[in-house]
Amino acid sequence: QVLFVESGGGWVQPGGSLRLSCEASGFTISSVAMSWYRQAPGKERELVARISMFGNTDYADSVKGRFTISRNSARNTVYLQMDSVKTEDTAVYYCNAVQPSTSGYQPKFSSSWGQGTQVTVSS
Numbered sequence: 001q002v003l004f005v006e007s008g009g010g011w012v013q014p015g016g017s018l019r020l021s022c023e024a025s026g027f028t029i030s031s032v033a034m035s036w037y038r039q040a041p042g043k044e045r046e047l048v049a050r051i052s053m054f055g056n057t058d059y060a061d062s063v064k065g066r067f068t069i070s071r072n073s074a075r076n077t078v079y080l081q082m083d084s085v086k087t088e089d090t091a092v093y094y095c096n097a098v099q100p101s102t103s104g105y106q107p108k109f110s111s112s113w114g115q116g117t118q119v120t121v122s123s
Contacts, residue, residue, distance in 0.1 A: 001025075001026050001112075002022055002024070002025070002026035002109045002112040003024070003025045003026055003112065003114070004022055004023070004094070004095050004096065004109075004113065004114035004115050005022070005023045005025075005114055005115075006020065006021070006022045006039065006093060006094060006095055006114050006117040007020070007021050007023075007117055007118055008020040008021045008023075008117055009092075009093060009117030009118045009119045009120075010036050010118075010119070010120070011120045011121075012029070012085055012119070012120070012121055013121070013123055014085060014086055014121055014122075014123055015083060015084055015085065016121075017081070017084075017085065018078070018085065018119060019079060019082070020036070020079065020080040020082065020093055020117055020119070021033075021077055021078075021079055022036070022077060022078045022079070022080075022094075022095035022114070023075070023076065023077045023079070024076050024077070024095070024097075024100045025056045025066055025076065026112075027097065027109075028073075028076065029071055029073060029077075029078060029097070030053060030071070030073040030097075030111050031053060032092075032097040032108060033048060033050055033051065033052045033053055033062070033086075033097065033099070033105070034050070034051050034069075034071060034095060034096075034097055034098065035047050035048075035049060035050040035095065035096060035097075035098045035105065035107075036048050036049045036050075036067075036069060036078070036080045036093060036095050037070075037093070037094045037095070037096065037107075038089075038091035038092065038093045038094070038116040038119075039091055039092050039094070039116075040088075040090060040091040041091075041094075043091075044104070045094070046060065047060065047098070047105060048060045048062070048063050048067065048080075048093075049063065049067055049068075049069035050069065050098060050105065051069045051070065051071055051078065054063045057069050062088070063082075063089070065079065066082065066083050066084045066085070067080060067082050067083070068083075069081075078095050080093065081120050082093075082119070085119075085121045086121060087121050087122060088121075089109055089119060090093055090094070090116065090119060090120050090121045090122070091118075091119060092116040092117065092118050092119075093116060093117050093118075093119055094113055094114060094116045095114070096108065096109055096110075096112070096113065097109055101117075113122045
């Protein structure tokens with residue numbers, strides 16, 4: 001059974017930092033590409049960061065230069081370091097494995113989303 005448990009969210013002031021964690025089970029994260037997604041109120045879920053099985057990373061333009069995705073294969077855990085956060089980063093953050101699709105990347109385990117972790121950026 002595939003499970004994702006996200007943690008590390010909370011309230012932070014603009015310009016501050018947070019580190020999110022996602023512990024995965026039921027598969028090995030180093031054998032797939034992993035991503036962080038976020039969903040803001042009234043908006044669709046969007047992919048913000050991806051790490052390939054080879055360790056290559058890429059980011060949505062909105063977070064490039066501020067967020068860093070990484071993983072610890074021994075702990076089967078993926079991280080998202082969020083620096084210089086902005087109010088528009090407020091959202092629930094989720095992780096999932098991803099696979100290529102005709103429109104970019106899609107969740108590999110679309111029926112196994114975790115509960116997410118809420119990030120609120122405000123002064």
